[in-house]
Amino acid sequence: xxxxxxxxxxxxxxxxxxxxxxxxxxxxxxxxxxxxxxxxxxxxxxxxxxxxxxxxxxxxxxxxxxxxxxxxxxxxxxxxxxxxxxxxxxxxxxxxxxxxxxxxxxxxxxxxxxxxxxxxxxxxxxxxxxxxx
Numbered sequence: 001x002x003x004x005x006x007x008x009x010x011x012x013x014x015x016x017x018x019x020x021x022x023x024x025x026x027x028x029x030x031x032x033x034x035x036x037x038x039x040x041x042x043x044x045x046x047x048x049x050x051x052x053x054x055x056x057x058x059x060x061x062x063x064x065x066x067x068x069x070x071x072x073x074x075x076x077x078x079x080x081x082x083x084x085x086x087x088x089x090x091x092x093x094x095x096x097x098x099x100x101x102x103x104x105x106x107x108x109x110x111x112x113x114x115x116x117x118x119x120x121x122x123x124x125x126x127x128x129x130x131x132x133x
Contacts, residue, residue: 032049
């Protein structure tokens, strides 16, 4: 006699699969300051916004940044307030993705900050800092 196998588990419902897919996609998505500015009911909602830190806007307390302004590709700016430790690569002109809650027009109270590494291409071989073998 063959050993008895357990019952096959039912497949998850399509709605559960769709919810997981949306959640996974949402984790990698951010809006620009331009897109954020177009939202009418942004206040109180959670957002992930990406932009470049504007030079000269970083305000520090006790040696660490607590607020700054980011700028989108089209020049739209928004103010960020953050009470935490920023990544080591946080500098003026760095591209950051901040996540937090909208707290007024053009203001995001951030709960996390990450640096988005951008690809760097060298067009002239003489300008390359590392020579190919």
